[in-house]
Amino acid sequence: MFTGIIEAVGEVVEATPKSGDLSLRIRTGKLDLTDVALGDSIATNGVCLTVVDLPGDGFRADVSRESLSLTTIGQWRPGQAVNLEKALLPTTRLGGHIVSGHVDGLGEVISRHRDARSERFRLRAPDDLARYIAHKGSITVDGTSLTVNRVEGAEFELNIVPHTLAETIMGSYRAGSAVNLEVDVLARYLERLLQGAEQPQGSGLTEEFLAENGFR
Template identity: 40%
Template sequence: MFTGIVEAVGKIVALDSGRDSVRLGVSAARIAEDVSIGDSVAVNGVCLTVVEIAAPQLTFEAVYETLRRTTLGQRRVGDPVNLERALLTNGRFGGHIVQGHIDGTGRIASIRPVGDSWFVYIEASQDLLRYVVTKGSVCIDGISLTVMDADDKAFSLSIIPHTWENTTLKDRHAGDSVNIETDIIGKYVEKLMGGWAPGGGRGVTLDLLSRSGYIESEPEASRRW
């Protein structure tokens, strides 16, 4: 698990593409000093496993499903990437719950400076936007960010100078694709509240809550549908 607090910006120094996979070599600066083979590292928000270490370079493998759902297949040698090691149990939880499991990609519609900050507008599909809420959390390229506003086509973010200077956001432009991981809590709540349940049921419903004694049932005639 991660928190979306980027520890360092690395650089892709090697790419070895296979038929349905890619092997990435990343110059990882100080991140490489405290990882082992098999450790998880979020690379632009994608949870990848360290398969080789030649400090300061780390090597990862990304398979077809990862390439299909993320922007990793679009990256080139020389591109910067956000890096975060997995959260230690005694570490500070500075961002929000981030799994490193990308839900899909979005497109930067525009970036504009406003005072000392930058407003970033990101367009995404309805499947992703349903989990993006105003003042909620979202992970963009591995960065834990607060949603400034959201509608049915896009959402906006206000980026403070520290985040701008210490992540890959300063290298992004309108039209660029970004990895998006929505808040896992929202997805669990949707499922429990009736999106799906084993055996074809509807999960937690008003009827179930009433029968379980959590709410007082109403006479049939007084119900409004």
């Protein structure tokens, strides 16, 4: 699990096709790897990758066909900058929100413009993910935990402060940029509960119950 608070910006060194999937080598820059062991997880542009080698200046990871089909990894080339975050510890401050590192789908940057010292971004999500995106809710974009400022159908807006622009790859986004999206896991679980799958009889969890208790 992760928090969506980016710890460093790394760089793709190698992206090598291997028997139908992909082997990655990532240079991690200022990310402290002294407490990272083989088998640990590092979120890379929001994708939970398992460390299979530690060459000294970064790590290697294998990427399955499933991950290639759901993320931007297949588009990565040597020299590309990526957001990095190590898996959280029990003592980690939860400054963002609960992030699994399991990308739900690809979004697209529609536009960006200045707003005082911040930047306003407008993105489009896949139609099947749009229902999980709420005004003032949380969303993960390339591994960064962000607050949704406005929603219109499958499009949503973000206000990005200078610190986030400087410490993540968001400063490089342009209209047409593809991004990894992970919706708030609480929204997914809530939807599943409302579907009533294997729900114990008399549990009382209904849309009316939620509305009466402030979940609107």
